[in-house]
Amino acid sequence: MLVLRFALLLFLHAEGWKWMNNIKAPSFSRMQKGSKFGDKKLVVITGTSSGLGKAATKALLRANEYHVIGAVRDLEKMKIVAELEGFDMDRFTPMHLDLASFESVKTFAENLDKFRGDRPIDRLVCNAAVYQPTLAYPKWTVDGHEQQLQINYLSQFLLTSKVMPMMTDSSDARVVMIGSVTGNDNTVGGGGVYPIADLKELDGLELGCKKPIAMMDGYNFNGAKMYKDTKLALMMTSNMLHERFHRSTGIAFSSIYPGCIAESPLFREKRPWFRKYFPIFMKYITGGFVGEEEAGTRLFQVLHDPKCTKSGVYWSWNGGPREGRGLEAMEKGGQIVGAGGAGGGWESIYENDQSDKVLNKDLVQKLWQTTNEVTGAQ
Ligand code: NDP
Ligand code: PMR
Secondary structure: OHHHHHHHHHHHHHOOOOHHHHOOOOOHHHHOOOOOOOOOEEEEEEOOOOHHHHHHHHHHHHHOOEEEEEEEOOHHHHHHHHHHHOOOOOOEEEEEOOOOOHHHHHHHHHHHHHHHOOOOOOEEEEOOOOOOOOOOOOOEOOOOOEHHHHHHHHHHHHHHHHHHHHOOOOOOOEEEEEOOHHHOOOOHHHHOOOOOOOOOOOHHHHOOOOOOOOOOOOOOOOHHHHHHHHHHHHHHHHHHHHHHHHHHHOOEEEEEOOOEOOOOHHHOOOOHHHHHHHHHHHHHHHOOEEOHHHHHHHHHHHHHOHHHHOOOEEEEEOOOOEOOOOHHHEOOOOOEOOOOOOOOOHHHEEEOOOOHHHHOHHHHHHHHHHHHHHHOOO
16 A cells, blocks of 8 residues: 555656645544534635626525635625625635736635635635637736636636645545536537637647737637637646546546526626627527526536536536526425426536547647646646
8 A cells, every 4th residue: 555655656746746745644633523614515616706606606505515615806796795695604705816816816725725724625616707808909917817818717727726635635525617618619609609719739828828928829819719718728627637636536527518608797898789689699599598597506516416526527418598497496405306397407417528629638738737837836
């Protein structure tokens, strides 16, 4: 056993892997009950003040088995949202995190480590994102990266590297990346609508992807493509984490496509006509529409359902346009019954195919290495 452990350590070292340096052997004290969290599992979600993150938090609080840490950029907004939504503040803790700054990610991780005390983090959801399709020129973060790139991808990567060591004592740890059909080009929604997600040879990221280089592929800035590229990169990262760490840590890594939440504030920078007609188009033409609440129950399922302990999966759901069916379909104990209508509810989850780009092992390896360098995660 000792020899095996030594071999594993050597292997990780040879791979240049430092993320898990902080891993401690499961300690007795960490497994003891009776902390301020009682028997609740600890869930960290980025971006709980809006859209999918907010709806999933509602579902988690309703299930009564979780304490949710909402990692948000605007604590004042979060307070108001929590009050309006009636969050139980005994089981919800907002914590400041601005994903547009690596320093903020590091500070958040330190605060989280103190806050959890002797308890492991059981779930991490990389959910927060911005979509800036109409910009003629990129906007930059304090670290000199294009905003969508850092908020949607680089910082969530760094965050994962900081939080994973806090998860290894959990008996049911899950890391979920919010991907999208628009980052996965093997469908009409992803491969048929320009611009198409494509990291090419990652020439931009290899050069550091700092002002004036915005795009990971090194080509000219395109805001809509940038967003899609970040979704592609997150899904690739989920696969890499699965390959590298699922066996050794037991953590389940997955990505999801929650459906097209066409009425969410994600589209705040789109023109008013688009915001008006996009939900109609998605409901009645493509059938890809999903209401915020139901999208929240989908994410909740991946965090709660025992079958979603499977690692290396890209989860999606079958069924046509649905709205307003979500929490009301849940039973008291957090079980979701058929949400009514064909294809609705938990039974409609399935393991979706991932595009060749998402599965491209050489590129995934290159993405892994370059992102580690750019973020300083190792
Ligand atoms: P929202 O805009 O409603 O939610 C995004 C969240 O990210 C907000 O809470 C926002 O905070 C937060 N956020 C933005 N910037 C930062 C930052 N710098 N630091 C910390 N938090 C930040 O969008 P959705 O709920 O629709 O999107 C959630 C996820 O789902 C995203 O990853 C998106 O890519 C994905 N997705 C969405 C789809 C859709 O159709 N809407 C389809 C497929 C995937 P604040 O409340 O302060 O604005
Ligand atoms: Mg798309 C046929 C299926 C389908 C699906 C599932 C989506 C999802 N979209 C589909 C089709 C089409 N879309 C078609 C045929 C068109 C051309 C009319 C189209 C257009 C379109 C636009 C302009 N779609 C969009 C946009 C956006 O600005 C959204 C986007 O790309 O944001 C990055 C978007 C989306 N379509 C989707 C989904 C899920 C989105 C939201 C994107 C996301 O968050 O990943």
